[in-house]
Amino acid sequence: MLSATNLGILRGERVLFEGVSLSVAPGEAVVLRGANGAGKTTLLRILAGLTRPEAGHVDRQATHHWIGHREGLKPHETPRAHLKLWAQAWGSDADIDAILGEMGLSRPSEVAARYLSAGQRRRTALARLMLDQRPLWLLDEPFTALDAEGREQLLALVANHRQSGGAVIAAIHGDAGFAASREVTL
């Protein structure tokens, strides 16, 4: 679904990482590990095509969702408005009320993002995964700010996605909560 070969990148004068290769196939989940500043976000951005590496090559064979550690929400727009905007942009006819319900966002569905809690903002960003079926999910610290119920909900989404042939590459500190096919440590 995606394979990356011998990736390397400089940041300033410093080699952030080099010689990093990984691949992910349908049903698999790869977990990226490393200390703060090791380069996990940078690697995910390279895999998503958002940052150009100094060395190496990424072969993408599937469309992907990119969920960064910043939610990328418009402060004045509500969860419902965000979902409608994304659905429109992607030509998705998904049931927005059902997704809001599944993500525990029915109650704050009309609250502007700047007044949402951190967990509610994260749930809004993660709702994108349900709007449009894309085979590969690139997730940067997806559990950040989620409560126990939100974490279980995301784990269920990941499990369903993998069972139906999807794949995940995720940067995660601590317990992933799912069985990783491989771990890549930077």
Ligand SMILES: Nc1ncnc2c1ncn2[C@@H]1O[C@H](COP(=O)(O)OP(=O)(O)OP(=O)(O)O)[C@@H](O)[C@H]1O
């Ligand atoms: N555009 C950039 N220009 C210069 N340095 C950058 C840039 N982007 C990232 N860096 C640096 O690269 C290093 C790796 O950052 P990155 O966000 O990839 O780490 P990370 O492993 O995801 O860290 P964390 O666990 O804290 O989220 C950091 O020192 C960061 O300051």
